Amino acid sequence: MNTTTMIIIGIIGLVIVLFIIRAPSKASKILGHGAIRLTIGVLLLFFLNVFGGSIGLHVPINIFTVLVSSVLGIFGVTSLAAIHLFIL
Template identity: 50%
Template sequence: MEPTIILSILGGVIVLLLIVGAPIRPVRWIGQGLIKIMIGALLLFFLNAFGTMIDLHVPINLATSSVSGFFGIPGVVALIIIQTYIL
């Protein structure tokens, strides 16, 4: 799809939500989930930055960011164990 079409659709959805009003609770859950995924990606970035010293690399994608974001440090440790011993 063209970027202009995507941006116009997003703009239309935003205007529609501003006019009609969005239900607060689902929007809050989505926002909190996205923030947790971003925090998970940041944790994995630091893991990869400091893990190069011990030859450790966990790929940063939606699945690994979600695991590390929602489960925190235990999730990162689980990803390290999976990466080291299973893959």
Template identity: 50%
Template structure:
């Protein structure tokens, strides 16, 4: 598809949402999820920054950020164990 068509469709959706209004519950849920994924990426960044002295590196991507963001420190420790002993 051409970029002009995609931008036109997105613009139309934005105009419709502004006129009609979006339900706040799904938007709030998506916002919380995105914040948790960003917190998970930040945790992985600090783990990689301080883990270099222990020869530890966990890649930062959507899956690992989601695991560490939604599960917190237990998820981060699980990623470390998986990286160290399984992979």
């Protein structure tokens, strides 16, 4: 199995365990918000790469860039793009 499949299986297993043991709602909300923010961060980076490809902009999608874009949102994505354009 590849890494992506293992991560997806792990997340599904965690959700099932949380439903079985009836985790406190606050912990479930925190995990849910974190998962949503990570997904939005990955999507923002993906669309940046798709639309920025025409001007030669490619920001790699790795754990660091996903964390920056998920914590900072659009400002994080623009800062990553600026770092790529002006520093790298």
